[in-house]
Amino acid sequence: MPVTKFSEIEFKKKREKVSFKSITGENSQLVVFRYEKGEKTDHSHPMEQIGYVLSGEAEFFIEDETFTLKAGDAYHIPSGKRHGFNIISDTGLELIESYSPVKAENIY
Structure with a gap:
């Protein structure tokens, strides 16, 4: 289906x-996470x-x-690179990520 009521x-x-x-598409994926x-x-x-x-x-x-990420910040992680988060905000973290x-x- 080309349109999803996300x-x-x-x-x-x-x-x-x-x-x-x-x-999730054939070769890419969009995910919203809440941590x-x-x-x-x-x-x-x-x-x-x-x-x-x-x-x-x-x-x-x-x-x-190491970086501190806040609302409005974006990042790119090349394939195979070690990475991670430590959630420090009292309200948690919400973000959008794409994978390819x-x-x-x-997959939902």
Whole structure:
């Protein structure tokens, strides 16, 4: 279907402190994530990843570089690079991310 009423899709729990909703195409994917305060991630994957912070604040790293992300900030993670978040905002973190190719665990 070429049009999705994304605002009407409910968030689905991915794991403790993380929920998401997504739309997935053949070669790319758009995901909205909600992270609760205290959630930490540290991983790598073969997908290229681009994100935009909607609300909240997090410490963010790619390889050996660390940044503070806030609403309005965007980032790019090349495929295979180690990266992660530490959610430091009391209200958590909400962001939009795109993946290419599709990340199977984010299929709604």
